[in-house]
Amino acid sequence: MKAGPAITADLLRVAARSRRLLDRAARRRIAGFLCACALPTGGCRGRGPAADVYYTLFGLLAGTALRAPLDRRRHRAWLDAIDPAGLDLPHLASWIASQRLLRFFGLPLSRRRRAAAALAAYRSPDGAFSLDPSGPGSAYGLYLAVIAGEGLGRAAPAIAPGPSRALLDQALADRSVGLSPLAASTLALQALGGAPPAPAVLSALSACRRPDGGFAAHPDAPASDLLSTAVGALTQRRLGAPLCAGEASAAAQFVQSLWDDSGGFRGAVADTMPDCEYTAYALLALGALEP
Numbered sequence: 394m395k396a397g398p399a400i401t402a403d404l405l406r407v408a409a410r411s412r413r414l415l416d417r418a419a420r421r422r423i424a425g426f427l428c429a430c431a432l433p434t435g436g437c438r439g440r441g442p443a444a445d446v447y448y449t450l451f452g453l454l455a456g457t458a459l460r461a462p463l464d465r466r467r468h469r470a471w472l473d474a475i476d477p478a479g480l481d482l483p484h485l486a487s488w489i490a491s492q493r494l495l496r497f498f499g500l501p502l503s504r505r506r507r508a509a510a511a512l513a514a515y516r517s518p519d520g521a522f523s524l525d526p527s528g529p530g531s532a533y534g535l536y537l538a539v540i541a542g543e544g545l546g547r548a549a550p551a552i553a554p555g556p557s558r559a560l561l562d563q564a565l566a567d568r569s570v571g572l573s574p575l576a577a578s579t580l581a582l583q584a585l586g587g588a589p590p591a592p593a594v595l596s597a598l599s600a601c602r603r604p605d606g607g608f609a610a611h612p613d614a615p616a617s618d619l620l621s622t623a624v625g626a627l628t629q630r631r632l633g634a635p636l637c638a639g640e641a642s643a644a645a646q647f648v649q650s651l652w653d654d655s656g657g658f659r660g661a662v663a664d665t666m667p668d669c670e671y672t673a674y675a676l677l678a679l680g681a682l683e684p
Contacts, residue, residue, distance in 0.1 A: 397583045398631065400536070401490055401543045407627060408458035408673065410680035414645065423672060424461035426656030427452055430669045431463050435471025437669050446475065450487040451673040453494045458676050469495045477508040482515045482524050486537040493544040505548035512541050513550045521556035532560045532570075536577035539584050554585035565593050571611035572601045576624040583631060591632045598625050605650075606643025618661040619651055623674040626681035641682040648678050 412420065430437045430452055436444025437452035449468065456463045472495070477488050489508055492500050500508065515538065517523040521530020522538035535557055542549035561578035564570040575597055579589045600612040607617025608625035622644060629635055636644060651659045657667030658675035 397586045399543050400580050400584050401493070401540055403631065404677060405454060405458060407630065407680040408454060408676040410683045411458065411676040412460070413683050414679050420459050420461070422656040424456065424459050426667065426672060427456050427461065427463065427669055435467045439670070440666055440668055444471065446472070446480065446484045446491065447487045448669050450491045452669040453491055455669060455673040455676055457494060465495050478511045480511065482522065482534060482537050485511055486541040489541045489544040499544070499546065502548065505545050508541070509545050509548040509550060512538060512545070516550065519556055520553055521560060530556055530560065532564060532574035532578040532581070535560060536581045539581045552585060554582055554587035557582040557585055558587055561589060565597055568612050572598065572608060572621045572625055573610065576628040579628055580631065589632065591634070595629065595632060595634055598629060601625060605647050606640070606645070607647040616661060617647055619648065619658060619671050619674050619678065620660060622647060623678035623681065626678055630681045636682060638684070645679060645682050648675050651675065
């Protein structure tokens with residue numbers, strides 16, 4: 394089966410479309426926030442003072458999308474000092490994707506092989522990937538494995554589309570599973586060359602829309618959040634059914650309502666702290682809404 398559209402490249406491409414909706418002053422303000430999250434010793438901090446591999450990926454992604462990239466050499470040196478074998482799956486996938494953003498020709502083969510071995514340890518018996526090496530496969534685990542595999546190229550362990558379709562069917566059948574697993578399994582299946590059932594996925598996503606224009610984490614959640622809005626809008630675009638003009642305008646207003654005075658974005662109305670993860674999701678959401 395032929396591979397489908399890569400997730401990582403699409404995240405960057407779509408987030409970069411946000412530049413069309415942001416004037417120069419807005420882009421500078423957001424870039425200033427991202428720079429404030431980057432530490433002099435390398436890496437980006439999350440919600441604490443220390444650098445974190447997970448947040449570093451979002452800082453690099455957002456900076457690259459805005460054409461205000463962070464210091465390539467400094468962050469590459471910081472990542473190189475980290476052993477991928479000691480990372481959990483979210484941080485391992487972030488480490489690999491960050492290295493791919495920072496290295497034009499990818500990781501050296503020896504490091505790719507070491508990272509691939511670390512990734513293989515998270516494969517579950519059902520052929521998917523799990524956040525817990527001894528647990529069952531999950532949509533999020535498989536999504537992270539696909540992103541990591543894209544960064545590792547031929548060194549990555551083979552990933553079949555079958556488990557992603559099974560996880561997608563599960564997400565469609567169980568309302569409590571929520572939007573993120575639905576989107577993760579849909580994007581993973583697409584990237585692996587499978588064909589998601591677009592009408593069923595779009596109907597499930599529609600059930601998560603809220604009057605304020607955003608998406609909620611699951612159909613019974615009362616409030617929208619930025620992560621769900623970004624991945625919901627992106628998934629609709631990748632399925633060939635982007636939000637219509639009125640829906641996109643309302644969603645853009647919801648995203649803007651989460652813009653903090655610091656230049657970063659908060660994750661929800663009740664959230665008081667912006668960070669580079671949600672700032673990247675804001676750019677992704679705006680890019681997915683741009684006609």
